[in-house]
Amino acid sequence: MFKAELRKEYMQKRKALSSDEAFLLSEKILTNFLAYFKPEKGQKAHIFMPIKKFKEIDTGTFIDAFLKADIRVFVPKVVENTLISVEINKDTVFETSSWGISEPLSNEDSQEVHFDFVITPLLYCDHKGNRIGYGKGFYDAFFQSISAASKKIGVNYFSPDETIDDAWENDIPLDYLVTPTEVLSFFNGSE
Known part of the structure; x- marks a missing residue:
């Protein structure tokens, strides 16, 4: 299926x-x-x-678990049409952006490029790790700016069952997908 069809279908599934x-x-x-x-x-x-x-995965529980385990936490913030990475802690002050996203008040980019985990939003991910977001391209650009060793992990309510037929050459696939029922690995295009 094509990205536009899958984007529409999975937005509806999520809304349901x-x-x-x-x-x-x-x-x-x-x-x-x-x-x-x-x-x-x-x-x-x-x-x-x-x-x-948009009923995205509730990552607040992830953040709480990470902070309790002394894992350093970084969140994205779009500044001047670029996704930066801001380090947060339990005392970080947040504001709601025009997109309805809770973002840190700080615009200070951590400049960090070596992450153990990059937990990524998506609407859909196929069996090859190709993801569909909202079509703005922020994460493809971000993936290009970080260490290749950083694990790119998508989280989704739904497991893949359709192939994305119009994946672009410049799209950067995920390394893993975590759903409520499984964890899939996409290294070498296989699970």
């Missing part, structure tokens, strides 16, 4: 989830992430803040 369902599925995704990746003290995680009106 109740708030309770979305929260419980987010908890299962966190449980699967922690069991599979076993993050440790001192590691660095870059993680998106959810757009609640």
Whole structure:
């Protein structure tokens, strides 16, 4: 299927989830992430803040778990049409952006490029790790700016069942996908 069709289909599937369902599925995704990746003290995680009106995965539970485990946490912020990475802690002050995203007040880019985990938003991901976001390209540009050793991990309520037929040559695939039921690896184009 084409990106536009999949984007529309998975936006509708997500909208059909109740708030309770979305929260419980987010908890299962966190449980699967922690069991599979076993993050440790001192590691660095870059993680998106959810757009609640789009029922994105609730990453607040991830952030709480990371901070309690002394894992350094970085969140994205769009400044002058570029996605930067801002380090946060339990005392960070946030504001809501025009997109409805909770972002740190600070515009200070951490300049960090070596992350253990880059937890990435998406609407859909196929069996090759190709992802569909909202079409703005922020994460493709961000992936190009960070260390290739950083694990690019998508999180989604739904497992892949369709191939993205119009993936672009410049699209950077994910390394992993975590769903409520499984963790998929996409190294060498295989699971």
